[in-house]
Amino acid sequence: MTDNQETQPDVSQFCPKGDVLVIGEQILGDLQPVTLELLGAGRILADKMGQPLKCLIMGHNLGDIPQRLIEYGADEVFVADSPELHVYRTLPYRRVVCDFLDSLSAPPHTCLLGSTTTGRDLAPRIAAHFETGLTADCTELDIGPYEHKSKVDPTKIGLYPNCLYAIRPSFGESLKARILGPWKNPQMATTRPGVMVPNKQDPNRQGKITPIPVNLKQEDFRLIVADTVREISKGVKLTEADVIVAGGFGLGGPEGFDLLRELAAQFENSAVAASRKVVDLGWIPYQHQVGQTGKTVRPKLYIAAGISGAIQHRVGMSKSGIIIAINKDPDSPIFKFAHHGIVGDCNQVISEMIKQLKAVKSGKGVEAVVGSH
Amino acid sequence: MSSGLNIFVLVKQVPDQGSKAGINPDGTIDRAKAKRMLNPFDRFALQAALHAKKNYGGKVSAISMGPPPAVEILLECLEHGVDDAYLLSDRRLAASDTLATAFALFKTVAHVGKPDLVFCGLQTTDGDTAQVGPQLAERMGLPQITYCEDFSIEGNKVHGRRIIEGGYQKVVSEMPLLITVANSYHPLEYKSFRGAWRVQRLARNEEELKKYIHTVDLDLVGADPERTGLKGSPTIVAATEKVGEIGGNCRMHEGQSIDHLVKDVVKETNLAQFMTV
Numbered sequence: 055m056t057d058n059q060e061t062q063p064d065v066s067q068f069c070p071k072g073d074v075l076v077i078g079e080q081i082l083g084d085l086q087p088v089t090l091e092l093l094g095a096g097r098i099l100a101d102k103m104g105q106p107l108k109c110l111i112m113g114h115n116l117g118d119i120p121q122r123l124i125e126y127g128a129d130e131v132f133v134a135d136s137p138e139l140h141v142y143r144t145l146p147y148r149r150v151v152c153d154f155l156d157s158l159s160a161p162p163h164t165c166l167l168g169s170t171t172t173g174r175d176l177a178p179r180i181a182a183h184f185e186t187g188l189t190a191d192c193t194e195l196d197i198g199p200y201e202h203k204s205k206v207d208p209t210k211i212g213l214y215p216n217c218l219y220a221i222r223p224s225f226g227e228s229l230k231a232r233i234l235g236p237w238k239n240p241q242m243a244t245t246r247p248g249v250m251v252p253n254k255q256d257p258n259r260q261g262k263i264t265p266i267p268v269n270l271k272q273e274d275f276r277l278i279v280a281d282t283v284r285e286i287s288k289g290v291k292l293t294e295a296d297v298i299v300a301g302g303f304g305l306g307g308p309e310g311f312d313l314l315r316e317l318a319a320q321f322e323n324s325a326v327a328a329s330r331k332v333v334d335l336g337w338i339p340y341q342h343q344v345g346q347t348g349k350t351v352r353p354k355l356y357i358a359a360g361i362s363g364a365i366q367h368r369v370g371m372s373k374s375g376i377i378i379a380i381n382k383d384p385d386s387p388i389f390k391f392a393h394h395g396i397v398g399d400c401n402q403v404i405s406e407m408i409k410q411l412k413a414v415k416s417g418k419g420v421e422a423v424v425g426s427h
Numbered sequence: 428m429s430s431g432l433n434i435f436v437l438v439k440q441v442p443d444q445g446s447k448a449g450i451n452p453d454g455t456i457d458r459a460k461a462k463r464m465l466n467p468f469d470r471f472a473l474q475a476a477l478h479a480k481k482n483y484g485g486k487v488s489a490i491s492m493g494p495p496p497a498v499e500i501l502l503e504c505l506e507h508g509v510d511d512a513y514l515l516s517d518r519r520l521a522a523s524d525t526l527a528t529a530f531a532l533f534k535t536v537a538h539v540g541k542p543d544l545v546f547c548g549l550q551t552t553d554g555d556t557a558q559v560g561p562q563l564a565e566r567m568g569l570p571q572i573t574y575c576e577d578f579s580i581e582g583n584k585v586h587g588r589r590i591i592e593g594g595y596q597k598v599v600s601e602m603p604l605l606i607t608v609a610n611s612y613h614p615l616e617y618k619s620f621r622g623a624w625r626v627q628r629l630a631r632n633e634e635e636l637k638k639y640i641h642t643v644d645l646d647l648v649g650a651d652p653e654r655t656g657l658k659g660s661p662t663i664v665a666a667t668e669k670v671g672e673i674g675g676n677c678r679m680h681e682g683q684s685i686d687h688l689v690k691d692v693v694k695e696t697n698l699a700q701f702m703t704v
Contacts, residue, residue: 081592141596144561144571171591175573178558182529182565187661190556200665206657219665229669235662247592277570277600280586284594291593297701321701331444334467334552339611341590347555355701366555376696379677389677394696396688397681406689407698414699 065202065212069236072163074100077151078111078123079172082141082282085119087293088168091250093127095195096166102197103163103216106130110266112150114140124261127253131261136268141282142172145274148179154266155184155240164218165240166195173244181242187235188242189220191346193249193369196221200234210237218243223346223365246370248293248350292342295325297355298374300344301337302329302367304360304381304400308337313404314359320411327351327371329361345370359400363388380404432485432580432602435542436476437532437563438469438504440497441553465500468548470615471608475578476546477508478613483580486510488539492520492531501640506618506626513539517644519652524660525554529562534650536567538643544585545605549574557607564605572598576611 074096078089093109100107109128111119113135120131134150155161165180167173169191181188196219202210217234218241224231235241292298299318301310311326318324327344328337344351346366356374361367363379363386371377372391379392380400389395396403442449442461449461465473476487489504489512491497501512515535523531536542545567547560557573564571572578574590585600590609629636645652653659678695680688692698 086592142591143598144573148565171574171589174557175561175571178525178529178561179565179571181558182526182562185526185661188525188558189662190558204657204663220662224664224667229667231664232666232668233662234665238661277572277598277604279596279598281597282591282594283596284591320703322703324701330552333610336610336614340549340609341611347550347557355696355698378692378696384679384681389679392677394692395677395679395681396692397679398685398688402685403689406685407693410686410689410693411698411702414693415702 065210065214068210069163069214069216069239069241070160071103071105071216072160072239073105074103074107074164074166075162075240076107076109076128077165077167077173077176078109079168079170080111080113080116080119081172081284083113083115083117083119085122086168086170086247087252088170088173088245088247089123090126090252091247092166092168092245093123094252095245095250096164097127097253099164099195099197099218105163108132108162110134110151110154112139112147120263122255124263125255125257125259127259129261131263132266133263134266134268136270138270139268141279143277143279144175144179145277146270147176148183149270149274150266150268151176151180152183153269155180157266161239163216163239163241165242167242167244169244169246177242177244184238184240186238186240186242188244189222189233189235190244192220192222192243192245193230194221195219195243195245195250200236217241223369246346246350248352292325292327292344292349292351295323295351295353297321297324297357298327298344298351298353298371299324299357299359300327300329300361300371301332301359301400302361303331304362305332305337306360306401310360310401311338313401313408317357317404317408317411320408320415321355329367358388358392359404361388362386363391432479432483432543433540434476434479434485434487434544434546435536435539436469436472436487436489436504436509436546437560438473438489438491438500438548439466439551440464440491440493440500441466441551444552463496463499465503466548466551466553468550468552468608468610470548471610471612472546472548473504473507473509474613474615475575475606475608476544477616479544479546479580480508485543488513490532490535490539491515492528492535495642498640498642502626502630505629505639506623507615508619508622512640514640514642515644515648516642519645519656522657522660523655524662525556525558525562526661527655527659529559529566530659531645531650531655532559532563533566534645534648535643536563538648541603543602543604545569545603547605547607549607549609560605560607567603567605569603569605570600571605571607572600573607574609575606576609578606
C-alpha cells in the first residue's frame, strides 16, 4: 500500500488555483441579469480559493456597465469595445475571448457563462478551441477536492485539491450529477438565468477596468447580423412574471393552452409556461419552456396544470412563492413539493378556477357560483 | 450550385423518457432495456434538412454515433426521405463527453464528405447540453446559427432567424454553415407511404441496405481513439446524489366535487390578491 502511495503521480500540475473569470453578457447595452448572478456565484468560488474574480465584457459604448460589474463583485473588468461587437455574433466574440485567454500568462481556473442563447452559443466554441471541459446548465457550483482512482490513465490517479464542482440534474432520474474536469484549466460551466444569487450592489466597491484589444479577422465576418429585435411589448417575460400558469402533457392537447391563457389573463403581470414534453410535442413554442432545458422562474404564484413534476421541471420553478399543482394522479411527484395540490382533471379544474375568479372580480363572490351541498 | 447542396443532418438515438421501460427503482436508467427513440429535437433538424433539399436541391446524408441499435433511427431518417446514412459505432467511444463526441463526429463528417449545410437538433433529451453542435462547428471552422427557427437560401447565402432572450436576430451567413434548429421550426412531416414502403423492403435485404446505411468505426474515419471515449473526455461524472425530497407538506385537496376543491384553494391561497383589477 505504501509503495502504491509513493509511486502515485504528482497531479498538482493539472489544476493549479487561479482566477475565476465570468464572461458577461449584454444585449444592445442591456446588461443581462445572469451576469450579475454569475458574479455572485463566482465571488464565492474565488474567495474559497483566495483568488481574484474577473469579468470580461464585450460590446460597444458600454457606458457604466464595467463599473457596475465591479459594484456587483468583480475585482477586475476587461473591456473589449468595438463597433463590430455591438451585437453578439459567434465568430467575433469567439475571437476576442480566445485571443484574451491566449494572452494570459496562465489560464483562469474557472470560466463561467450564462446558459442563455448567447452563452450556449459561445461557451462550447471556447471549450472546443481550448479542448477543455464544459458543463452545461449547472444548478450549483462549488470548489472542492477530488480523488481520481480510475486506472484508465494512470498518470491521472491522485488527489486534486481544488476542482470546480459543476452540479446539474441528470437525465430522467431524481439524481444530481457532480461533473468535474480538473485536468485542464479553465474549467468551464454555464448556469441558467435565475438560479444563482447576485450580490447586493456596492457603489463603494473598488476595482480595475482594463481595456483589451480587439483584432478580428476577415473570416470572422462570414455571418452578419441584419437585425436584432426585442419583442418587449409581446407579453410579459416569463422570468419577470409575478404569476405563471404552466401546462403539461395532462392537458391532453395544444388546445389546453387556450384555457391556460384565459386563466393567466385573470392575473396581473402573468405569463403562460409549459413543461418540456409538450414543447417537444409542438403544443407551444420553446420560449415558454420552464425547467432544466428551458427557463428558471420564481414567480409569486405558479399554477402547474397536468405537469408531473420531474426533476427537470422542478429545478426551473421550485423557488416560486406559492405552487398550486393540478394533476389527476395523486402519486404525481409534483405533489411532493407543491404547496397546494388539487387531484382532478386539469381542464375541468382550470375551467372552474376561471369561472370562480371571474365571479370574484364581478363582485359576486365565489359563493354565488359554488352552491352549498 | 449545379450539383445541388450537400446537406448533412446529425441525429441521435435516446431513451424514451415517456416510457417506464428500463427505469430502475432507484431512478437510474438501464439503457439496454429502455425504449429507444429519435431525439425529439432532431426531428426539427431532419425537417430543416429535408426542406433545404426540397426547396434548393441536393442530397441529404444522416449521420449518427451510437451503439448498433441506432440503425433504427437511421432507417427512420431514410423513411422520411434522406438519401443515405452513416453510423459511427465503436466500443471505444463509450463514456465520451461532448468534446470527445464532437471530435468523433468531426472525423466522421470529414469521412463522409464536404457539406454545404450541417443541421443538428438544438440539444438531446438525454444530455441536454446543446454543446455538440457548436463544438462540431468549432472543429470544422464553420460559422453557426444556433436556435435557428427559420431560414431561406439565396445563392451562397443563408438567411436565418435565431431566437434570443426576449426577441430574435436576423442573420445572413455564408455557406458552409452549421445550424442548430430550435423546436419553434416546422415539425417533422409524416413519412410518405412510398418512402416507408421502400425502406421496409430495403430493410429485408441486408446487402441492399448496406448501400444506404454505412456503418463506420474510429479506424475507418481516422479518429485517434485516445481523443474519444473516457480518455478523450475532459469531464467525468464524479458523483451522483439522490435529490432529497423537498417540501413534503403539500396540502392536498381531493375527493370533493371540483367546484369545492377549487373554492378551497382560491380561498386558502387568497388568489384574488394576484388578480387584475
